[in-house]
Each structure stands twice: as C-alpha cells, then as structure tokens.
Ligand SMILES: Nc1ncnc2c1ncn2[C@@H]1O[C@H](COP(=O)(O)OP(=O)(O)O)[C@@H](O)[C@H]1O
C-alpha cells in the first residue's frame with residue numbers, strides 16, 4: 017500500500033458553537049480514490065473545505081506530506097477542487113477557464129505550453145472543439161467536464177470532488193463515474209470524492225469513509241464496508257439490509273427470533289445482545305418444510321434482474337431479493353447460510369434501521385436521503401414453531 | 402345565477418379593455434410626448450433655424466468660440482469621474498465583503514446625502530471651502546497656511562465628486578456583492594494569490610458595475626451648471642452655464658443654446674454607446 021499523503025488529526029469544526037465535525041481522524045494514502053459518504057449535512061463538504069484550505073478546523077491539525085498545513089492558504093496547496101456547483105468563470109470561455117490555473121504558475125509557462133496542455137486536457141474530457149464556447153452555453157455535463165479539466169490541468173497531487181455528478185441524469189452519471197475512475201488511474205493522483213450515493217461510492221472507491229452527524233463511523237474498502245458494517249447506520253446506508261435484534265450465544269452461534277443460527281462472527285461476550293444484519297440477496301427461499309423460518313409474502317416488486325419480496329415473520333417484515341416469484345399471501349420458508357449473517361455490536365443506531373414494516377416501492381429513494389427513526393417494536397416472536 | 406355570471410363577465414371584459422396593459426401605459430406615453438419628445442423636437446428645430454425661421458447651420462458655426470468651454474467641461478467631468486471611481490471602487494469593494502447588517506447600514510448612509518436638497522449640499526460646500534470657511538479655520542488652528550480652493554476648478558471637482566459619488570459606489574457595490582463566493586475560492590484554489598484573484602476574477606466581473614457607475618457620474622457631471630456657478634464662482638464657465646446663459650442670461654440666444662445642447666446630447670449618446678459596446682460580452686450592464 018502506498019504511503020500516507022494527507023492526515024486529519026483530531027479535527028473539530030464548529031460554527032458559532034455548533035459542532036459539525038467532531039474530533040475526526042482521517043488518513044488518506046497517496047494515489048488512492050477515497051470517498052466521503054454520508055447523508056446530507058453530515059460534514060462531507062466541511063471536511064473537503066478543510067483539506068482544500070478554505071476553512072481551518074476549530075481545533076486539530078491537517079498534515080500534507082508530513083507537514084502541518086492548517087494555515088497554508090488554498091493557492092499554495094497542491095490540491096485542486098471540483099466545486100459542487102462547478103463555479104466556472106462566466107467571464108471566460110472554455111479555453112480560458114481551463115488555462116486559468118496554468119496562467120498562475122511561476123515561473124510562467126509559455127503560450128505554446130499553455131495551449132498544448134489545455135488542448136491535451138480538452139481531449140481527455142472529450143471537449144475538443146468547444147474551446148471558444150462561453151461556459152454559460154454548455155450543458156450541465158459539459159460544464160462538469162470543464163470544471164474537472166480546469167482542476168486537473170495544473171497537475172495537482174490531489175483532486176477534491178464535491179458531489180460532482182449530483183446534477184446529472186442517471187445515464188450521464190454512470191458514464192461519468194467510469195470516466196472519472198479512468199482519469200484518476202491515468203493521471204495517477206489522489207481523488208477525494210464526496211457523495212451521498214452509496215452505489216457510486218462502492219463502484220468507484222479504493223476506500224470509503226462513512227460519515228454521520230460530523231463523525232466518521234467506518235473506513236474501509238467497499239467490500240469490507242458492505243460485508244462487515246460496523247453498526248446499523250452503516251449497514252442500512254450501504255445497500256439494503258434487514259437488521260434484527262439478536263443474542264450472541266457463543267462464537268459462531270447467534271440467536272434470532274428465539275432460533276439459533278450458525279454464523280462466522282466471533283469475539284463477542286457470552287449472551288451479548290447484538291444487531292444482526294442479513295442482506296436481502298443472502299436469503300434463499302426454500303420449500304416450507306425445509307425453512308429455518310417461515311413467513312407470509314406481503315408484497316412483490318419486479319426490479320428487472322430480481323424481485324423485491326417483503327416477507328412477514330409474525331409482524332417483522334424482511335426484504336428478500338430473489339429471482340423466484342412467490343405469490344402475495346403465499347407462505348414460504350427461508351434459509352440463510354452462515355456467511356450471510358453479519359453480527360454487529362449494539363450502537364446508538366440500534367433499532368433505527370433495517371425494518372421494512374413501512375415498506376413502499378419508493379423505499380430505495382427514501383432510504384439514503386434521510387434517517388428515519390423507527391421504534392424497534394414488533395421484533396419478537398417472528399419465528400415459526 | 403347564470404345571468405349574474407354573464408353580467409359579471411361582461412363587466413370584467415369591459416374593465417379588462419379599459420385597464421389593458423396598453424391603456425395603462427397611456428398616461429406615461431402622453432407625459433413622454435409632452436415633456437421629453439416635444440422639447441427634443443423644439444431643440445432640434447431651434448438649433449437649425451435662424452431668427453426668421455429659415456434653415457441654417459450658422460448656430461453650429463457660432464459655437465466655435467466655445468471650444469474652450471467644451472474642453473473644460475469634458476476635462477472636469479473626466480477628472481470627477483476618475484476621482485469618483487478611485488474613491489468609489491475601493492469603498493464598494495470593502496462594503497461588499499462586510500456582513501449583511503453592515504452593508505444595509507452603509508448603503509443607507511451613502512444614500513442619505515442624496516435625500517437632502519442638491520442646492521443645500523452645494524451651499525454647504527461653499528461654507529466649508531470659503532476663504533474664512535471651515536476648512537481654512539481648521540488649517541489655521543493647525544498652523545497651516547489657508548488654501549484658496551473656493552472658485553477654482555478644484556472646488557468644482559470636489560463639489561461634483563461629493564454629489565455624484567453615490568452613483569459610482571452603488572452600482573459597483575451591487576455587482577460585487579452578487580459575485581459568487583465560490584468563484585473567488587475557485588480562483589484561489591487554482592493558485593491565484595489574492596492580487597491575481599482580484600485582477601483576474603473580481604475586476605472583470607465587476608466591470609458592468611464600473612461602466613454603469615462611470616456613465617451615471619459622467620453624464621450629469623458634464624452638464625452640471627449649479628456646482629460650477631456656486632463653487633467655481635462663474636469665473637470659468639462650463640457647458641451647463643453656457644447653455645443656461647443662452648436661455649436666461651444677458652446673452653439671450655435660445656437658438657445657439659439649442660445647438661450647444663444638441664451637440665452635447667450627441668456626444669453623450671456616443672459616449673454611452675461606446676460604454677455599452679465595451680461592456681457587451683459581460684452579462685448586461687448593471688443598472689442600479
Ligand atoms: N459556513 C457555515 N456556517 C454555519 N454552518 C455551516 C457552515 N457550513 C456548513 N455548516 C453546517 O455544517 C453542517 C455540515 O455541512 P456540510 O459539511 O456542508 O455537509 P454535507 O456536505 O455533508 O452535506 C450542516 O449542518 C451545515 O448547516
């Protein structure tokens with residue numbers, strides 16, 4: 017693994033006594049694609065602004081390449097930003113927007129050098145032929161690419177991107193995700209990327225930093241964050257999860273709904289109350305008699321590749337993703353393999369997530385927008401004798 | 402019920418006809434015709450006719466004597482505009498970066514003198530700049546020799562700057578205050594030191610405000626007559642004084658006065674045309 021490039025050490029940010037970043041520690045390695053992921057208002061932009069130098073933390077230190085840079089102004093940092101609303105210079109054309117950073121370089125670059133590098137960058141972001149255009153006459157996607165080109169052309173060590181694809185439609189967003197990943201690898205520099213879209217984060221990143229309420233909840237590779245979320249918030253924010261109360265009987269055995277399940281988790285205290293995550297795709301539907309649990313199908317939604325099925329286990333509703341259709345009202349059995357069960361310690365988020373009782377077809381749009389606190393009742397007695 | 406509705410509808414359509422946007426504009430159109438268009442037509446007719454009503458360009462030929470007055474007027478207006486810009490731009494710039502409360506208070510303070518009578522303000526400057534006025538008494542108290550400012554071009558410039566400065570500050574301020582902060586951050590982010598942020602981003606983006614400020618100061622400055630009369634002492638007359646003399650003074654000659662007015666109007670229109678051309682490409686010249 018490459019060496020550390022940026023480190024935030026015990027950084028706290030408060031506006032008028034209002035703490036928006038609470039004592040965060042973050043280490044960013046050279047040339048990695050790191051994503052800050054979290055709901056709106058959790059402090060992602062503030063973290064990025066501290067790294068860019070637009071604000072200094074109320075307390076704590078920022079290091080770049082080992083040197084403390086708390087008081088280094090933005091124009092002296094080897095870090096460039098793609099701003100959330102692009103912030104293109106409306107009085108300059110596309111060429112001059114991209115050339116802006118090059119013209120600030122000392123010693124001065126020659127005209128030919130500037131022109132060469134701008135055109136090279138226009139090529140990379142596929143905007144050849146647009147150099148004389150007014151930026152206000154570009155589409156959102158094109159403005160986006162000008163903003164990226166402008167930030168990349170001075171060859172910074174780090175590129176900060178604040179929800180750069182947020183304003184684009186789904187199709188364009190997917191294309192740009194691949195494009196950005198390709199550019200990051202081609203330029204071989206560090207990207208620090210901000211998004212509230214978990215799919216985007218998983219698809220693009222080397223490391224994902226999950227944030228909520230000014231705190232970092234978990235840092236890890238996308239697979240690790242997905243497979244081994246640290247608490248109910250992370251489990252719910254990263255993809256769909258059924259989260260139920262359980263009791264850790266001993267290493268390798270957890271009790272849910274009064275039933276013992278085999279799992280791979282260990283290291284918990286005997287009989288410790290825990291949160292258990294079961295991903296919808298890890299649940300197999302089996303004939304009634306073979307089921308570990310049996311329940312009633314209450315809702316089916318066709319999703320293209322699979323069906324989303326809501327199954328009622330005596331009041332507690334689970335989401336199951338399956339390619340087999342089961343009629344509404346039908347009774348089914350389910351099986352969960354040991355590696356489909358993930359056990360987490362209780363946290364302040366316990367009981368707030370992972371319940372599909374109020375399921376509606378729009379749940380996936382709602383789920384990553386706001387935190388819905390659900391009282392954790394109706395959780396016992398979901399099992400069948 | 403139906404009947405009622407029909408009556409109501411008829412009344413409404415009549416009312417609509419009466420109050421249609423076109424009809425509503427009528428009073429203004431009449432006003433414009435009577436007090437703007439008609440005077441201009443008269444000025445043109447007067448300028449091109451002799452005493453007997455015959456067409457002539459003699460009135461313009463006669464103006465040759467006043468080349469000096471033209472030059473002086475434009476020169477003083479230019480200096481006043483430059484001073485207003487030099488004082489007004491930094492003021493507007495600093496103001497635009499203050500907090501909302503400070504900004505609102507300052508804008509009121511800047512406008513406050515404009516609510517006072519123009520003559521009163523100018524008389525006040527007379528009593529400041531006079532031989533035994535406030536300024537010289539202050540200088541005397543400090544042991545400095547008195548200044549002879551009153552009745553000099555300098556006094557005229559001071560008077561113009563004082564009176565027209567708000568027209569420079571306010572448009573520039575309103576344009577700078579609207580500049581998106583993220584543009585300034587983007588410039589710094591791309592390596593621009595504070596100086597370069599100003600010259601490469603803030604200055605060009607505030608150009609529309611500067612253009613409208615310059616226009617709003619230069620045009621009244623070039624045609625003023627009270628300020629030059631009171632503070633300049635009438636020694637060195639300006640265009641405004643010259644025109645006034647042709648209509649009211651001993652040198653009564655409204656045809657010559659009209660010709661001078663016409664030439665001045667044309668020069669001002671050409672000036673404004675070039676200012677607007679200059680400012681094209683920007684997002685429209687800001688009007689206060
Ligand atoms: N300049 C500021 N003054 C006051 N509060 C701010 C300021 N900037 C951000 N905040 C607050 O800090 C919190 C985190 O904001 P932000 O970092 O923009 O969140 P995110 O980018 O994750 O949506 C929000 O509650 C926001 O209202």
Ligand SMILES: [Mg+2]
Pocket residue numbers: 060061062178
């Ligand atoms: Mg944000």
